[in-house]
Amino acid sequence: MSEPAIVTVPVEVPEGLNVILGQSHFIKTVEDLYEALVGSSPHLHFGIAFCEASGPRLVRRSGNDDELVGLAVDAAVAVGAGHSFVVFLRDGFPVNVLNQIKVVPEVCHVYAATANPLEVVVVQTDQGRGILAVVDGASPLGVETEEDERARHALLRTIGYKL
Secondary structure (H helix, E strand, O other), X not given: OOOOEEEEEXXXXXXXXXXXXXXXXXXXXXXXXXXXXXXXXXXXXXXXXXXXXXXXXXXXXXXXXHHHHHHHHHHHHHHOOOOEEXXXXXXXXXXXXXXXXXXXOOOOEEEEEEOOOEEEEEEEOOOOEEEEEEEEOOOOOOOOOHHHHHHHHHHHHHOOOOO
């Protein structure tokens, strides 16, 4: 038996897209995530990939946008952790679909939902890979000032998330 190794796997998030990374427990995940996402907005474009952990151990995929399905598959293959899933979104935001994803019966955990560059911290053992953590974007550069707070409030109102 060899020693476990910890590696980081970068997941690039192209401009204008968001990614959701999570863990599930059953092959039915792909269909149920598809139904949750397609029912959330008629304008949402998405791609899903799910790493099967037993049987043929395939990366299962679905979505309504071939480019996003391809990005999800590439990220899922790179992470390679059993029962993990990756969703790429366009024309929608994670905040609009996270509750629908979290109530999918097979979903165990959501690690990240972001437009930032993402690093997935993965452990590699003789059995396979598992996700330990994520690094979402970069570290803070300072503490919000009153002017920064006003700008945050204005932005939320401009984009329609607050009245």
